[in-house]
Amino acid sequence: MTAATHILEQSIVVFSQNYLPISRVNIKRAIVLLLTGKAEPLAMMNVPVWKVRSPSHVIEVPEHIRLTIKGKERTWRVPPVNRREVLRRDHHTCQYCGSTNHLTLDHVVPLSKGGSHSWDNVVTACERCNQRKGNRTPEQANMPLLSHPRAPIHPTVAFAEQFWREHQIRQE
Structure with missing residues (x-):
């Protein structure tokens, strides 16, 4: 080279x-x-x-x-909660066991127990974990989440957070 x-x-x-x-x-x-x-x-x-x-x-x-x-700031809205966006946010990984096969969506607090269909209550789960958890919360099923669900953030903010994290690691 x-x-x-x-x-x-x-x-x-x-x-x-x-x-x-x-x-x-x-x-x-x-x-x-x-x-x-x-x-x-x-x-x-x-x-x-x-x-x-x-x-x-x-x-x-x-x-x-x-x-x-000075450029025009692009407007950015939080995307709707749907399968494609939740899978993207969770990196196509089950949030209970880490599997990448047979993925579904799971409501952390089931809808029947008062949960909502929102970014902070929907996660990616494999079929096995989804069935095992059933109509219970993760605590009731003794199945802790690998990461807590949250709404996606603006891509520029995500880039800035990653940049400063990497920059801090380089200085240590």
């Missing part, structure tokens, strides 16, 4: 105008944003800077850039 190929495989973290990490882009897209003035280099700690050369320019591309333009 040549040095040029290695540099072109790098990804750059893009921050909004108010320094919120919003996405990752490839280095080619970052160069375009820098050259058109839509972004500026963001110096954070001791992060690497890649030098990209063309016949007429040498551009230093840092690992982080900040947008200088």
Whole structure:
């Protein structure tokens, strides 16, 4: 692998105008944003800077850039509670045993016991666990959840949380 190929495989973290990490882009897209003035280099700690050369320019591309333009904020709504979205949220994994086969949806607190069909009450369960739990709560069935259900969050917020978690791990 040549040095040029290695540099072109790098990804750059893009921050909004108010320094919120919003996405990752490839280095080619970052160069375009820098050259058109839509972004500026963001110096954070001791992060690497890649030098990209063309016949007429040498551009230093840092690992982080900040947008200088204000874009329209896309509206994002919490998706409806349905099979596809619950499976996506739970990573196609049974929330009781971790299985990935024969998946169904399960109400943590059954509808007959006053539970609701909402993000914080519906989880992915395999057929076996769903039948074993029956018309009981996880505590009554002695089947603890692997993770507590919650509504999906805005993709930008999820990216920012992941970025800061990774950044904190690197510093330790």
